[in-house]
Amino acid sequence: MKTRLGILYGGKSPEHKVSLQTAMAVMNAIDKNKFDVIPIYITTEGQWVKGEKLTGEVKDVKQLQLKAEEKAILPVALNQTPVVKEAAAVVEGTKQQEETVIDVIFPLLHGPNGEDGTVQGLLELLNIPYVGNGVLASAVGMDKVVMKNLFAQAGLRQAKYVSFTKSEWRENEEAAYDKVEQELGYPCFVKPANAGSSVGITKCKKREDVKEAFAEAFKYDRKVIIEEAIVGREIEIGVLGNDKPICSVVGEIVPKKEFYDYQAKYEDGDTELIIPANVTEEQYETIKQMAITAFKALDLSGLVRADFFLTEDGVAYINEINTMPGFTPFSMFPLLWKHSGVSYPELIERLVQLAIERHEEKQTITYTFEV
Numbered sequence: 001m002k003t004r005l006g007i008l009y010g011g012k013s014p015e016h017k018v019s020l021q022t023a024m025a026v027m028n029a030i031d032k033n034k035f036d037v038i039p040i041y042i043t044t045e046g047q048w049v050k051g052e053k054l055t056g057e058v059k060d061v062k063q064l065q066l067k068a069e070e071k072a073i074l075p076v077a078l079n080q081t082p083v084v085k086e087a088a089a090v091v092e093g094t095k096q097q098e099e100t101v102i103d104v105i106f107p108l109l110h111g112p113n114g115e116d117g118t119v120q121g122l123l124e125l126l127n128i129p130y131v132g133n134g135v136l137a138s139a140v141g142m143d144k145v146v147m148k149n150l151f152a153q154a155g156l157r158q159a160k161y162v163s164f165t166k167s168e169w170r171e172n173e174e175a176a177y178d179k180v181e182q183e184l185g186y187p188c189f190v191k192p193a194n195a196g197s198s199v200g201i202t203k204c205k206k207r208e209d210v211k212e213a214f215a216e217a218f219k220y221d222r223k224v225i226i227e228e229a230i231v232g233r234e235i236e237i238g239v240l241g242n243d244k245p246i247c248s249v250v251g252e253i254v255p256k257k258e259f260y261d262y263q264a265k266y267e268d269g270d271t272e273l274i275i276p277a278n279v280t281e282e283q284y285e286t287i288k289q290m291a292i293t294a295f296k297a298l299d300l301s302g303l304v305r306a307d308f309f310l311t312e313d314g315v316a317y318i319n320e321i322n323t324m325p326g327f328t329p330f331s332m333f334p335l336l337w338k339h340s341g342v343s344y345p346e347l348i349e350r351l352v353q354l355a356i357e358r359h360e361e362k363q364t365i366t367y368t369f370e371v
Helices: 016-029 082-091 118-125 133-142 142-154 167-172 174-182 207-217 260-269 279-299 333-336 344-363
Strands: 005-008 035-042 048-050 104-110 161-164 187-193 202-204 225-226 233-241 246-254 271-274 302-312 316-322
Touching: 005 016, 005 187, 016 035, 016 104, 016 344, 035 174, 104 118, 104 344, 142 161, 142 225, 142 260, 142 279, 142 316, 161 167, 167 174, 174 207, 187 207, 202 207, 207 225, 233 279, 233 333, 233 344, 246 279, 246 333, 279 302, 279 316, 302 333, 302 344, 333 344
Parallel strands: 005 035, 005 104
Antiparallel strands: 035 048, 161 225, 187 202, 187 225, 233 246, 233 302, 246 271, 302 316
């Protein structure tokens, strides 16, 4: 019997368009002999729309933008587990299951309202297995300030950083700029604390840059993080697993621009990816162990891409982790695993299996209630 896999994509996020590209790639790559693929689209207004079972290739992302006025659903409608359906079928005198049953959800959502634990919390309440990180890990992975605080607690080497909420900034803007200069200096990077795909990031070389960068970053979040600039190569590694994570080879990003921003990632196509990266065995082992330490410190599961800076003298600094990295066949995470011997379709299958394993483990937890 095929696994009924719901592909959840779109969402109320600045990365809506990126999510559509990812969803199209996964839907076309997945083995239709093993999976029934059911598209579930979240519009930019937050409406959930379930499409018909996929029977052919998706040739354009416009095919994924389902019409909410025709097929809008409540998320709770997803909670139609096979057990419940089979019981109903027996009562009605038929064994035939309905097409709407979904066994596993693959949430291909990037950024806030999808990658930050909100959707994961909903799926936990509905008791539906889902691919990727859980509520806590997703939330921590999205909030760069909390993430870096936990990195520090785990003893991971990272760039110096400070952070501010919008209200703190408004109360005394000049004091905020002073703190940046005193604790970090220039150049530095200003980022929204909760955003992905390099949205809202600015490299600053002087005070005027910082003022403009704060205003830009606060368009995307109520909290910003400012980091010292580490001069080094941008190295990334993939991690796969639950309690016993494994790592891929490492890759290097060589942006043609000053840094790897949103435009360089998704629009210009003018960035070189070197896989495997030219690192020593010792450097690889250091990066691998740091990635696994981060994975365990943040209670991650399923998949993560860990990003590092490697300085000229061979010192590795962890930059951040991404709990739902870009997932097209040409994105870094799948390419890292391809060069590690795991094909794109096989990677999808492994992630679904990891989701099922984690869900089954949770079902063994019992609670005793006193009345």
